Amino acid sequence: MGKRVGIENSIAAADAIKMANVDVVAAYPITPQTHIVEHLAELVADGELDAEFIPVESEHSAMSVCCGSVAVGARTFTCTSAQGLALMNEIVFIAASLRLPIIMILANRSLSGPLSIWNDHTDVMSVRDCGWIQVFADNGQELFDHILFAYRVGEDPNVSLPVMVNIDGFIVTHVIEAVEYWEEEQVKKYLPPFKPVNILHPDKPITMGAFGMPGIFSEAKKAQDEALIASKPHIMKAWDEMAQIVGRRYEPVETYQLEGAETAFLTMGSFSETASIAIDTLREQGKPVGQIKLRLWRPFPFDEIREAAKSIKKLIVIDRAISYGGPGGPVASEIRAALYREKNMPAIANFLCGFAGRDVTANDFIKMYEKTEELARSKKPIREEDYIFYGVRE
């Protein structure tokens, strides 16, 4: 068993990246990602990590450097948040279409405006369709584990896709937690050396990023979609092996107190832990409440969601982003689509909350539960366009 350390999660994340023995780090500083990259810069400067640290002039350049370095077979890391992600947007999509296994931590922060530095999921939802594998980690330990997982899965020759590890900015990145470090031997066993599927090398010249005429573009998109869908069994295998090596088991969809539950919260990221505290309280009061945690955002785990929700009557979906003028939150949209043809489709109450770092406490989750029960008692059907901005002042 690895050593358990009380440490800021960002520093632990940088240490995990060091343990993955990356060759290139290219990143531009942005709050709340800063501590991760700062610590990596120190590790490189101090000679503890033998890697090229490339202090690029923008996030657009950061992601461009990452594409280049993975294309020549270097294990690569980058990290950003909100506006940084927006600036690198163009290359984020290209990285996936080129099947370049770049690993990025997205320290989730609200996209401006108004200008904000605090946490929600508006940044990640802006690149929902970028073609990356996207996972959510709830705490420092999960972040540490998922950095090694990301390299293992992304670089798997059967996958060869970029992986985005989402972590809530400040709420998780800047907090000191107990994190169990992996042992070198465990990392070695779990993460083989990077052998790229495609590599730019003079001995065997290839072209990457060629022009796609209308006659081939649809086939290229179909191939990309199939590649992301086909990554799922390899994702499962990587989580299985992690469970065998370090004893922590992760699933695309995880549940808490779902046995006998009639109502369930559906959460992503650090809210999952807060919601489970509320569930404990509600369960003590005899309320049949459980929780579904969505860890794997892309490829979307349709079967697991259907299985988890099959005996739920009321599903409270928490969104930390909004599709303006649309059906509320992006997570609720996906969940409704996944459950649409189910025989016992639950009523879905969509709450939008926790924007730009506004605290949502366990007590707030209890209030959302009560509001949902009240809606259910009113017998009025909950329609798709009915979403609730929780806690907004009139």
Place this chain on the structure above:
Amino acid sequence: LFLNRKGVLAVPKSEEELGWKDIEPGCAVSEPGNAAQYRTGDWRSIRPVWDHAKCIKCGVCYIFCPDAAIHKNEEGYFEADLYYCKGCGICAHECITGCIKMVEEAE
């Protein structure tokens, strides 16, 4: 013929024949130099025609052709390879004696 990813000699398929399963991961082009197969002549709406009575075989058209689609024939006259010639008209514009005329493809 070229050596494909599985090390098997294969006939290169044209873009229109490729199914999604034929596409290399990341749309990489693993066959170097295959841009030569690209029929840019498809883009042409006008085509250069040389008047040999006026042509002095100076080769200015050959030098200026941005696609290297002009070559010298056995008689020393220059002509366009219509597989690649896009019909840009630069050769006709630069021709010293005005011997090159751009003719509508429709004619």
